[in-house]
Amino acid sequence: MGEQDPRTELDLENPPHGEAEDIEACVRLIQEIMRLGPRPMMRGQHAKSTGDVKARLIVDPARPAETRFGIFESDRTYDAIVRFSNGAGSMSPDTRADARGMAIKVLGVSGPRAFEEAGDTDTQDFVMINFPQFPVRNAHEYRKFMESRLKYIGLLGQAGNAIGQLLFFVPFRLGQFLRVGRKLIGTSRSPLVERYWSMSPYRLGPRAIKFSLVPHPVNSEALPANPSKDVHSADQLSRVLADHLRAEEARFDFVVQFRNDPKSMPIEDPTVLWDESISKPVKVATLIIDQADLNSPESIAFRKEVEAMSFNPWHALEAHRPLGGINRLRKRVYQESTKLRRESS
Numbered sequence: 001m002g003e004q005d006p007r008t009e010l011d012l013e014n015p016p017h018g019e020a021e022d023i024e025a026c027v028r029l030i031q032e033i034m035r036l037g038p039r040p041m042m043r044g045q046h047a048k049s050t051g052d053v054k055a056r057l058i059v060d061p062a063r064p065a066e067t068r069f070g071i072f073e074s075d076r077t078y079d080a081i082v083r084f085s086n087g088a089g090s091m092s093p094d095t096r097a098d099a100r101g102m103a104i105k106v107l108g109v110s111g112p113r114a115f116e117e118a119g120d121t122d123t124q125d126f127v128m129i130n131f132p133q134f135p136v137r138n139a140h141e142y143r144k145f146m147e148s149r150l151k152y153i154g155l156l157g158q159a160g161n162a163i164g165q166l167l168f169f170v171p172f173r174l175g176q177f178l179r180v181g182r183k184l185i186g187t188s189r190s191p192l193v194e195r196y197w198s199m200s201p202y203r204l205g206p207r208a209i210k211f212s213l214v215p216h217p218v219n220s221e222a223l224p225a226n227p228s229k230d231v232h233s234a235d236q237l238s239r240v241l242a243d244h245l246r247a248e249e250a251r252f253d254f255v256v257q258f259r260n261d262p263k264s265m266p267i268e269d270p271t272v273l274w275d276e277s278i279s280k281p282v283k284v285a286t287l288i289i290d291q292a293d294l295n296s297p298e299s300i301a302f303r304k305e306v307e308a309m310s311f312n313p314w315h316a317l318e319a320h321r322p323l324g325g326i327n328r329l330r331k332r333v334y335q336e337s338t339k340l341r342r343e344s345s
């Protein structure tokens, strides 16, 4: 712990030998899995939206000086779009155990970009899941994970996808499965009551951080006090979200966790938890999801627009550049998944 040398921190990106080849193999594999799926082609992961909503990101005037970089540099309120999702690459029912996603697109952002590409030149995306650790270490492991999925889809159809995922972990990576993979998958009462983590690291100016969105207590007010009274239907998560937003707005705190212990907080292995007792998250902004009637014609049209969008961690300012191998892999995979589903629609 202690003072950081900024250059050392960001130099810790350390691509392993053969990574570029593994990344290209992953691109081909995800495209193959998408081609074997239903039409119109959906996102290669997180295919089912459980809510597409308008929001505002209010930078916290009381944030510490060491967080004042990129979109958190000055006191400001940004318009934003939020897409909640289930983790699967298919339209699976909300009742099924799964990871849950939250993707935020902050609008009207200017400054040097992490990556120049057409479209999304003035947005900052934050793409998260409701668990702090990612189950796969690097591009090489992800390639094996995808090969296992594709093999069992080939043998058993779409049902083989889950079996292929499980058999990647068991028996060779059983510890990793028990520590991360198994815990990542669960049921959820509402998209608004989950905490969502970046899982992988990012820059915040000269430092490395992970970030997360922490729900406020107001977000659970529309839920029955007794979980056994919850609605259990294929679209229960979008229904619960609509019920809440019809009555009132929802709020999350945007918090960042600095990498202040290089040994226990690796850049290149997102299966490792960054311990919050070693580095306590600090608040930088409040996200307010506006009150809305999600069944109105305007909301339905907006939903269609958001489904065609791309949320990508590389839609980012240089001050928020994604770090580590899993993020380098995502740079190519998200681009190609978006391109393929747009070409097929």
Ligand code: HEM
Pocket: 026, 030, 042, 043, 044, 045, 046, 083, 084, 085, 100, 101, 102, 103, 127, 128, 129, 134, 142, 197, 198, 199, 200, 270, 309, 310, 311, 326, 329, 330, 333, 334, 337, 338, 341
């Ligand atoms: C830190 C780890 C990761 C997190 C937190 C994460 C989270 C998410 C979320 C929330 C979405 C939905 C975005 C939306 O609403 O449009 C998404 C999409 C996607 N993810 Fe990930 N993901 C991670 C790693 C990966 C990896 C390693 C791969 C594969 C190499 C991957 C492949 C995809 C694909 C193909 C999409 C759909 C892209 C599109 O067509 O727009 N993800 N991810």
